[in-house]
Amino acid sequence: MQTSNNSRRNLTILMIVIFAILLILAGRLGWIQIVKGEEYKEMALERQTKDTPIEAERGVIYDSNDQIMATSIRCYTVYATPSAIDKEDRQDTAKALAKAVDGDENEIYELITGDKSQVKIAEGVDEKVAEKIREEKLAGVTLTTGTKRKYPGGTMAANVLGMVNDNNDGQSGLELQYNSYLAGISGRWVDYTDTKGNQLSYSFSGERYYQAEDGYSLKTTIDVAIQSYVEKALAKAMKKTKADRAMAIVMDPKKGDILALAQNPTFNPNNPYTPVTDSEKKAFANMSSEEQSEYLSSMWRNFIISDVYEPGSVFKLLTTGIALEEGVATMNSTYHCTGSKTVAGQVIHCWDRSGHGTESLKQAVGNSCNPVFMTLATEVGITKFYDYLENFGITDTTGVDFPSEGSAILQSEETAGPVGLAEIGFGQGIAVTPLQLITAINSYGNDGKLMRPRLVKEIVDKNGKTVKEIKSEVVRQTISEETAAEVRDIMEYVVEDGGGGTAAVKGYRVGGKTGTANKVKNGKYVNDTYSSCLGMAPMEDPKLTVLVIIDSPKGVKYGSVTAGPVVSEILSKSLKHLNIAPDSHEEDEDEKVEVPDVTGSSTGDAIGILAGKGLKYDMKEGSDSSTSIVVKQYPSAGKKVKKGTKVYLYNE
Numbered sequence: 001m002q003t004s005n006n007s008r009r010n011l012t013i014l015m016i017v018i019f020a021i022l023l024i025l026a027g028r029l030g031w032i033q034i035v036k037g038e039e040y041k042e043m044a045l046e047r048q049t050k051d052t053p054i055e056a057e058r059g060v061i062y063d064s065n066d067q068i069m070a071t072s073i074r075c076y077t078v079y080a081t082p083s084a085i086d087k088e089d090r091q092d093t094a095k096a097l098a099k100a101v102d103g104d105e106n107e108i109y110e111l112i113t114g115d116k117s118q119v120k121i122a123e124g125v126d127e128k129v130a131e132k133i134r135e136e137k138l139a140g141v142t143l144t145t146g147t148k149r150k151y152p153g154g155t156m157a158a159n160v161l162g163m164v165n166d167n168n169d170g171q172s173g174l175e176l177q178y179n180s181y182l183a184g185i186s187g188r189w190v191d192y193t194d195t196k197g198n199q200l201s202y203s204f205s206g207e208r209y210y211q212a213e214d215g216y217s218l219k220t221t222i223d224v225a226i227q228s229y230v231e232k233a234l235a236k237a238m239k240k241t242k243a244d245r246a247m248a249i250v251m252d253p254k255k256g257d258i259l260a261l262a263q264n265p266t267f268n269p270n271n272p273y274t275p276v277t278d279s280e281k282k283a284f285a286n287m288s289s290e291e292q293s294e295y296l297s298s299m300w301r302n303f304i305i306s307d308v309y310e311p312g313s314v315f316k317l318l319t320t321g322i323a324l325e326e327g328v329a330t331m332n333s334t335y336h337c338t339g340s341k342t343v344a345g346q347v348i349h350c351w352d353r354s355g356h357g358t359e360s361l362k363q364a365v366g367n368s369c370n371p372v373f374m375t376l377a378t379e380v381g382i383t384k385f386y387d388y389l390e391n392f393g394i395t396d397t398t399g400v401d402f403p404s405e406g407s408a409i410l411q412s413e414e415t416a417g418p419v420g421l422a423e424i425g426f427g428q429g430i431a432v433t434p435l436q437l438i439t440a441i442n443s444y445g446n447d448g449k450l451m452r453p454r455l456v457k458e459i460v461d462k463n464g465k466t467v468k469e470i471k472s473e474v475v476r477q478t479i480s481e482e483t484a485a486e487v488r489d490i491m492e493y494v495v496e497d498g499g500g501g502t503a504a505v506k507g508y509r510v511g512g513k514t515g516t517a518n519k520v521k522n523g524k525y526v527n528d529t530y531s532s533c534l535g536m537a538p539m540e541d542p543k544l545t546v547l548v549i550i551d552s553p554k555g556v557k558y559g560s561v562t563a564g565p566v567v568s569e570i571l572s573k574s575l576k577h578l579n580i581a582p583d584s585h586e587e588d589e590d591e592k593v594e595v596p597d598v599t600g601s602s603t604g605d606a607i608g609i610l611a612g613k614g615l616k617y618d619m620k621e622g623s624d625s626s627t628s629i630v631v632k633q634y635p636s637a638g639k640k641v642k643k644g645t646k647v648y649l650y651n652e
Contacts, residue, residue, distance in 0.1 A: 056184030057147050057462075058168050059215035061161060061175075063224045064259070064457070070161050070175070070269075072147035072168075076130040078121040080112045084140030093138050097121055100132045112140075124148045124166065149175075151269045155276060157227050159302045160220075160261050160402075160455065163269040172300050174218065174455060176403050181459055181467075184215035216467050219458040221257035226250055229573040230260040233566045234548075238264050241553035241562050248548045249304050249434060250570060253442035253536065255472045256451030258400075259544070259574075267299045275299070306406045308431035309530045309549065312517025313368040313559075315427030317441055317534075320365055321487045322388040323376040325479040331486055333361045341371040344418040348374060351602060352629065365490050365513070366498025367605065370426040377425025382413050385421060391478050392440035393450060394432060400453040401470065408432045427515065438547040440478070441534060444491070445542030448484040450475045492539045497596075499605030500533065501612025502564025505572045507582030509539040512567065514559035514608060519552070528552045533563035537571050543580055546570050558604025564611070595647060597637030598630050606630045606649055614643035619651070 061070035078101060085093055094109035101122040111119040122129075123146065130143050149164045162173020170179035234246040250260040268276055273296065275281045284292060301307070323329040339355035340347050350356070350370045356363075364372035377385055389395050389410070397405045409431040411420050416429075423429035435453060443450045452473040459468040479487075491511030494500040503512045512535035518525040531550045536542050548563040548570070556562070575582075593613050598606035603619075610617050632650035635641055 057214040058149065058164070058184065059182040059217035059462075061182075061218045061220060063220055063222045063227075064257075065223065066219070067224045068152055069157060069220070069222070069224065070149065070151050073150045075124045075126055075146050075148040076143045077123040077146050078125060078130075078133060079142045079144065080119050080121055081140045081142070082112050082114055082116065082119065085112055086139065089139065093141065096136045096138060097133070097141070100129055100136070101125055149269075153224070154270065155266050155268050156224065156231065157222055157260075157262065158266045158269050159263055159300070159304075160222060160258075161269060163267075163272045163300070172403070173302070174220070174402070177401055178218055178456065178459070182215045182218065185213040214462055216459050216461055218456050219460060220456050221252075221255075221259060221454055222261075223259045223577075225577050226570075226574045227260040227262065229570055229577075230262045231264070233569045234262055234264040236569075237548075237550060237562065237566045241550055241555070243550045243553040243562070245303070245551035246549070246566075247303050247434065247551070248546065248566065248570065249438055250574065251438055251442055251453065251545045253445035253542050253545050254451070256439070256442070256453045257457070257472070258453055258455050260570075261302075261304055263303050265299065272296075272300065302402070302404075304434045305400060305402050306404045306433070308406055308409055308433050310428060310431050310517040310520065311437050311532065312427045312515035312530065314437065314441075314513050314515035314532055314534050314547075315430070315432075316365060316368065316373050316425075317444070317487065317491065317513050318388075318392055318394075319373050319376055319425045319427075320361070320490060321444065321479050321483055322380055322385060324486055325388070325483045326380050326384060328379040329361055329376055331361060331489075335359055335361070335364055335369070335372045335375065337364075337367075337369050337371050339371075341374050341422070343374060343378070343422045346419050348419070348422060352600070354600070354629070356600075362490050362493045363498075366494045366500075367601075368426075368499065368515075373426040374422035377421050378418065382416060382418075382421045385424070386413050388478075391450075391476065392443070393475065394430075394436055394440060398433075398435055398439050398453050399475075400435060401455050405435075406433045408436060427517065434547055434549060438534065438545055441536075442545050443478040444484045444487045445536050445545060446484075447481040448477050448479045450478050488536075488539055488542070491536060495535070496612050497609065498612070499560050499601070499608035500535075500564060501608040501610065502560045503533055503535040503567040503571070503608075504612050505537060505568055505575065508537050508571070508575060508580075509583065510535055510537040510568075510571065511539045512536060514564055514604065516557055516559045516604060529557045531557050531559040531562040533559045533567045535567040535571055537575060538580065538583075543578065544571060544574055546574075556603070558602070558607065560604040560608035560611075564608060592640045592642055595633075595635050595637055595639045595641055595645075598633055598647075598649070599637070601630050603630060603649065603651060606633075610647050615641070616644060616646040618646050618648050 058072045060068055063069055090112055091109065094105050094112060097108050098105035103122060108121060133141065133143060149168060160173055162175040163171050164175050165171050170176035230248045230250060234248055237246045245263060247263040251258055275284045284295060287295060336358050337350055337356035339353040340349045356367050356369050359367060359369060394408050395410065397407055420429055439453050452475050454470055457470050458466055460466055488511055491513060492509060495504050495510045495512050500512045500514050504510050512533060514533045516529050516531050519528040519530060531553050532548060534547045536545045546567045548566045550562040553562045596609050596613055598609050607617050630649050630651060634648045
C-alpha cells in the first residue's frame, strides 16, 4: 500500500515537472514568436540577404578634341561572408587575403569572424589582385566588379580636373563641380542565401536587381596640346627663376574658352595624397600632420581661379581703357613725369624717381609710368572708376564653372579716398584673381565684349548624345569697339617698342604688358614679388591671350625677364598648333636693326625693349641686376647691328 502511494506521488511530481517544463517552453515559444517575432524575423532575413552594390560607371572627361583626360577603369571589391567560412579555415583565409590585397592579417581576421552577414575586405583592387584571389578558391569570398578613376596624363591639368575620393565622388576641380552629372546612380542586387552563401531555392521571387545608371561625360574647352606647352614652359621657368610657384592660363578672348590652365608645383590625381617630386616627398615626410594638411590643400588649390594677387603694371591696361573711354585721355595726349606725384598731400613716387619726362600715352604704358596712371584715375573720378571696375567684372566673380572661385579685394569708395584711387590706377592696393584680370583684358581682344569664362562646353551621355550644351556667353560691353581697338594698338606698341619685347613671337603681331608687383605680408610690402606678363596674338584678330605669373622669383625679378619669355614660348607653339599663319612680311634674320636707347629705362624694360628688336642682353660684370636704372649701354643707341647681337647694360 505504501509503495503504491509513493509511486502515485512520484508520478504526480513528474507530471507537475513535465507540465512546468511544457509551460516554460510554451511561454518561451510565445515570447519568441509574438513578442520578439519581428526582431528575429529581421535578423534571419539579414543573415539570408545578400545585398551587393552595383557601381555606376563615372563619366569620362575629354579635352576639346575628344582626348581622354579622366576615365574609369575596371576594378574589384572583395567581400566575405563570415558564416560561409569554416572556423578551422578562417586564419588561413585571413592570411591569404592579407597577402593578396596587401592588408593587415589581424584586421581581416577580425572582420571574417564577426557577426555581420557580409563584410568588405578591400576595394579598388586591379585584375592582377583579383586573379590571385580567384586562384586561392576561398570559401565565402566573392568579388564584385566596380570602377576606379584613372587620369592617363598623370599630373596634366590636375588643378583643373581635380580628384575623387575612394567612393568615386568628386572632391575638387571639375570632378566636384560636375559631380552630379559624372557620378551616375549606383544599382543593387538583392538576393537570399543560406549560411554558405548559396542561393535559396525559394528566393527567386524575392530577388531584386536594380540596374546602375552610368554617369554623363564632359567635353571641356581644354586643348591638351596647348596644356602640354604651358606645363613644359612653366617647368623650365621654375628651374630658371627658382620661384616658389609658376602659373599660367591661356584663353580664347572671343569665346571665353579656357584652353589651358596650369600651375607648378602640381599634383597627380591618381595619387593625390603624395607629392610629385622626390624632394617634395622628403620634405612632406618631415612635416607635422597639420603642416601636411596645409601643404596638400595648397597643392590641390587652383590659384588662378581661387586666389588673389596684386597685379601691378598689367592692371594699367584697364586704367588706360577706362581713361580713353571716358575721354580724359586720347591717343594724342602727352604727359610730363618728374618722378613723383602729390595726391591729397601725400607724395607717391614713380619707380623711376628721376622721372620719364615728356611722354605720350603709348609711351606712358610702355614705361609703366606710375604718375600718369595716378593722373588718369584721378581725372576719371572714384565713382566712375569703380563703375568701370564693375563693368570689367572686377567687383564680382566671373561665374566660371569651377568650385571656390575667389573674389577681388578692393577698398570701398568711401574708404579708398584720393590716395587709394591713385594707387589702384597703377595696380597697387587692389588684389584680383588672375582669371578676373585676363577675362577683363580679353574684352579688348573682343571689341569690348566681356565673355563669361568656361571650362566645359558640352555634357554627353555614353552614346555621345548631347545632354546639355554650355554656350559662349556675352556678359556685357565693357568699352566701345573703337576704344578696344586703341588699347590693342597700345598693347602692340608695348611689345614692339616698350618693355614687353620678351613676349614677342617672330612673324606675329603680339600685344601685351608686363608687371612686377611687390607682395604684401603682414600688411607691409616686402621684396618678394609677383612677376607677370600678359600677351595677346595675333593683334589684327586676337585668338589667344596668355597670362603668366611667377611667384617669388629669385635673382632678377622683372616680369619682362621671368614671365615674358614664357608667354612668348606658349604663344609661339600654340599659334602654330592652331594653324594660325604668321604675317607674310616676316623679317629676315640677317636684317640689321638699330640699337634702341635704353639708358634711363629700368633693367626690366630695357631687356624687353631689346627683345622686341630681336636683340639679346647681358648685364656687364660689376653691375647690380637688382638696380632699377640702366645708365650706360654698349653698343650705343642708333648703331646698326645684326639681329641677335648682345647689348651690354650697365646699371647705376
